[in-house]
Amino acid sequence: MPLSDVQIRNLKPRPKTYRQSDGGNLCIEVKPNGSKLWKLFYRVEGKMKTLSLGAYPDVSLARARERRLEAKTLLADGIDPMAKAKAQKEEQRALTEHTFAAIAAEMLAKGAKEGLAETTLSKKQWLIKTANADLGTKPITAITASDVLVPLRKVEALGNYESARRLRAVISQVFRYAIATARADTDATFGLRGALITPTVTHRAAITTAKAFSGLVRAVWAYEGSLESQAALKLLVLLYPRPGELRLATWAEFDLDAATWTVPAARTKMRREHIKPLAPLAVKILRDLKRHTGNYELAFPSQLSPGKPISENTLNGALRRMGFTKEQHTSHGFRASASSLLNESGKWSADAIEAELAHIGADQVRKTYHRARYWDERVRMADWWAEQIGRAADENRT
Numbered sequence: 001m002p003l004s005d006v007q008i009r010n011l012k013p014r015p016k017t018y019r020q021s022d023g024g025n026l027c028i029e030v031k032p033n034g035s036k037l038w039k040l041f042y043r044v045e046g047k048m049k050t051l052s053l054g055a056y057p058d059v060s061l062a063r064a065r066e067r068r069l070e071a072k073t074l075l076a077d078g079i080d081p082m083a084k085a086k087a088q089k090e091e092q093r094a095l096t097e098h099t100f101a102a103i104a105a106e107m108l109a110k111g112a113k114e115g116l117a118e119t120t121l122s123k124k125q126w127l128i129k130t131a132n133a134d135l136g137t138k139p140i141t142a143i144t145a146s147d148v149l150v151p152l153r154k155v156e157a158l159g160n161y162e163s164a165r166r167l168r169a170v171i172s173q174v175f176r177y178a179i180a181t182a183r184a185d186t187d188a189t190f191g192l193r194g195a196l197i198t199p200t201v202t203h204r205a206a207i208t209t210a211k212a213f214s215g216l217v218r219a220v221w222a223y224e225g226s227l228e229s230q231a232a233l234k235l236l237v238l239l240y241p242r243p244g245e246l247r248l249a250t251w252a253e254f255d256l257d258a259a260t261w262t263v264p265a266a267r268t269k270m271r272r273e274h275i276k277p278l279a280p281l282a283v284k285i286l287r288d289l290k291r292h293t294g295n296y297e298l299a300f301p302s303q304l305s306p307g308k309p310i311s312e313n314t315l316n317g318a319l320r321r322m323g324f325t326k327e328q329h330t331s332h333g334f335r336a337s338a339s340s341l342l343n344e345s346g347k348w349s350a351d352a353i354e355a356e357l358a359h360i361g362a363d364q365v366r367k368t369y370h371r372a373r374y375w376d377e378r379v380r381m382a383d384w385w386a387e388q389i390g391r392a393a394d395e396n397r398t
Contacts, residue, residue, distance in 0.1 A: 206333030
């Protein structure tokens with residue numbers, strides 16, 4: 001017999017859970033604590049199932065009957081009401097949990113665990129922060145190409161065409177990670193290929209003629225900045241590493257007795273450990289610096305915050321103060337300077353120079369043997385290069 005609201009309100013709790021039927025397999029379940037829950041019983045493929053329709057009085061008698069009718073309509077169409085309710089719940093959870101910002105943060109955390117270089121992570125974090133301003137709270141599956149275009153156009157409007165291109169690439173990485181983890185089906189950035197302004201390719205400025213480079217060396221050796229900056233600039237000249245590899249170096253990486261510097265794989269562009277020979281002049285500079293910063297983990301700590309390294313802006317700023325514009329030379333340009341002048345000398349094999357620069361060889365055999373096969377030549381080359389630098393620096397004092 002159908003229930004009434006009065007009957008339901010008057011149902012009292014008992015020591016054990018009991019049920020009162022409203023007919024049509026719908027009943028209300030009364031718990032010992034007094035709570036009252038709507039239950040619908042139905043059969044699918046011979047199996048009895050129970051569908052919870054909510055608590056009374058939040059779900060009224062009339063609404064419970066409506067839900068019973070909705071469930072029976074689904075059953076008539078061959079749809080399991082419980083499976084549909086679960087799918088709807090999962091869809092709603094995805095709308096609140098699987099946002100662009102949440103998935104991007106998860107992707108960054110994965111990159112950190114996998115040993116992604118700190119500088120690379122920092123750049124990605126900055127780009128994702130830019131994207132989050134417009135996309136962060138949106139469910140990943142609800143983001144369209146038009147949505148993605150909003151932050152990209154904002155960056156383009158500032159004239160930062162290369163940054164816009166990188167932002168699109170990072171947003172695409174977030175979508176591909178979401179696809180790989182079964183939280184998205186498509187990459188919304190795919191349709192934006194060709195939509196952005198193509199940036200003009202500019203190579204990092206570098207002085208590559210012997211005479212001009214000698215002038216640069218003299219300027220570096222005469223520079224009167226902080227001891228950390230002086231040492232870093234001199235070592236960029238002598239060792240020509242990537243600036244980030246040097247700035248983030250720790251004292252544990254240097255074996256001054258063996259005259260080697262081991263750059264860990266996590267900080268190299270090619271993600272493989274790179275060992276560099278140190279000429280006597282480089283060892284001397286490092287020993288002098290160690291008396292000043294040896295109590296810190298970092299070899300080149302910031303004066304304002306010793307737990308952090310000096311910045312690339314510090315090194316480029318020093319070059320600007322020496323009179324070299326950004327169109328003439330940058331801290332990264334020392335690599336091109338050394339590569340050009342070492343190759344022009346005709347004294348060293350191209351493979352040894354590439355190995356010293358930590359470049360990937362033209363084929364797997366060359367890459368495999370770079371470090372071992374050319375080590376002796378690289379040691380001699382480091383000594384010769386340091387002698388040339390020493391001579392150019394001494395011209396200041398003659």
